[in-house]
Amino acid sequence: xxxxxxxxxxxxxxxxxxxxxxxxxxxxxxxxxxxxxxxxxxxxxxxxxxxxxxxxxxxxxxxxxxxxxxxxxxxxxxxxxxxxxxxxxxxxxxxxxxxxxxxxxxxxxxxxxxxxxxxxxxxxxxxxxxxxxxxxxxxxxxxxxxxxxx
Amino acid sequence: xxxxxxxxxxxxxxxxxxxxxxxxxxxxxxxxxxxxxxxxxxxxxxxxxxxxxxxxxxxxxxxxxxxxxxxxxxxxxxxxxxxxxxxxxxxxxxxxxxxxxxxxxxxxxxxxxxxxxxxxxxxxxxxxxxxxxxxxxxxxxxxxxxxxxx
DNA sequence: AAGACCAAGTCTCATTTTGAGACTTTATAG
DNA sequence: CTATAAAGTCTCAAAATGAGACTTGGTCTT
Numbered sequence: 063x064x065x066x067x068x069x070x071x072x073x074x075x076x077x078x079x080x081x082x083x084x085x086x087x088x089x090x091x092x093x094x095x096x097x098x099x100x101x102x103x104x105x106x107x108x109x110x111x112x113x114x115x116x117x118x119x120x121x122x123x124x125x126x127x128x129x130x131x132x133x134x135x136x137x138x139x140x141x142x143x144x145x146x147x148x149x150x151x152x153x154x155x156x157x158x159x160x161x162x163x164x165x166x167x168x169x170x171x172x173x174x175x176x177x178x179x180x181x182x183x184x185x186x187x188x189x190x191x192x193x194x195x196x197x198x199x200x201x202x203x204x205x206x207x208x209x210x211x212x
Numbered sequence: 213x214x215x216x217x218x219x220x221x222x223x224x225x226x227x228x229x230x231x232x233x234x235x236x237x238x239x240x241x242x243x244x245x246x247x248x249x250x251x252x253x254x255x256x257x258x259x260x261x262x263x264x265x266x267x268x269x270x271x272x273x274x275x276x277x278x279x280x281x282x283x284x285x286x287x288x289x290x291x292x293x294x295x296x297x298x299x300x301x302x303x304x305x306x307x308x309x310x311x312x313x314x315x316x317x318x319x320x321x322x323x324x325x326x327x328x329x330x331x332x333x334x335x336x337x338x339x340x341x342x343x344x345x346x347x348x349x350x351x352x353x354x355x356x357x358x359x360x361x362x
Numbered sequence: 363a364a365g366a367c368c369a370a371g372t373c374t375c376a377t378t379t380t381g382a383g384a385c386t387t388t389a390t391a392g
Numbered sequence: 393c394t395a396t397a398a399a400g401t402c403t404c405a406a407a408a409t410g411a412g413a414c415t416t417g418g419t420c421t422t
Binding site for chain 1 (some may be wrong): 230
């Protein structure tokens with residue numbers, strides 16, 4: 063099978079534009095951004111700051127399974143990218159508060175679309191997982207094999 | 213500073229609903245899903261399959277910096293979650309094609325919103341990074357210190 | 363007839379990322 | 393005079409990821 067059959071184009075959303083230049087992360091703005099806010103904690107952090115600003119310790123309590131190390135690092139990265147601002151209060155001991163910048167606010171809209179999708183489709187995903195896991199433990203299912211490559 | 217000041221509510225999008233139950237990933241559908249598709253390669257993979265289905269080797273070429281190991285693993289996870297389907301063609305050697313399921317298609321809409329945001333705001337982010345890095349190398353900026361915590 | 367080759371993986375080992383938790387600082391509370 | 397509190401930093405251990413050799417079995421070349 064030297065040639066892969068030309069796949070039928072679907073009337074999809076237009077990812078083709080930015081993919082044309084390839085997925086090379088160095089050249090691709092979208093990958094650059096997605097690699098950053100698509101890391102383990104950033105999106106969650108942004109939603110945690112959506113309703114109101116919070117202090118370091120408050121974020122630490124609110125995200126039960128993050129480590130201090132990653133909390134600090136994620137906040138620094140978001141601050142560097144201009145999504146979050148850091149405010150130090152000269153109390154003793156000093157308090158630090160984090161807020162979404164206007165840029166950070168602007169990402170909430172697409173982010174909430176994704177969160178909404180996750181919430182709506184979680185049952186579908188759980189069902190799919192159950193099917194998949196059941197199929198793995200049972201006999202291998204040959205019905206998945208196609209009749210012809212074209 | 214024993215009490216943190218009550219932060220002003222902002223007329224934000226409503227993340228509060230699912231956050232009310234806490235961020236505990238075991239109990240929270242949104243975290244469950246976000247932890248999965250928010251991993252290093254899933255979102256990129258979904259966009260790579262948006263326009264058309266692709267074969268394993270094709271995906272490997274199209275994503276220049278993924279390893280075979282993670283390509284396999286990410287596809288398996290997406291398949292398990294019902295976002296992607298796997299089709300084996302009994303040629304020699306066998307070919308395997310990956311496609312978005314209807315569920316997978318449905319995530320393209322919120323995903324494209326995020327991609328669009330990334331594309332539009334990349335200049336802002338680069339500018340913020342430049343400012344941040346410049347500030348780090350220069351003298352520490354005391355203007356960031358607030359006058360009063362309340 | 364012997365070997366090369368292909369696609370789609372799997373396997374092992376090295377590297378990178380993340381986690382857990384001790385340690386720091388300094389004014390105030392007990 | 394000791395304990396405490398907030399926001400980190402630091403070290404070491406564990407987990408995730410990367411690089412790349414190896415597998416499998418029919419065809420294709422020599």
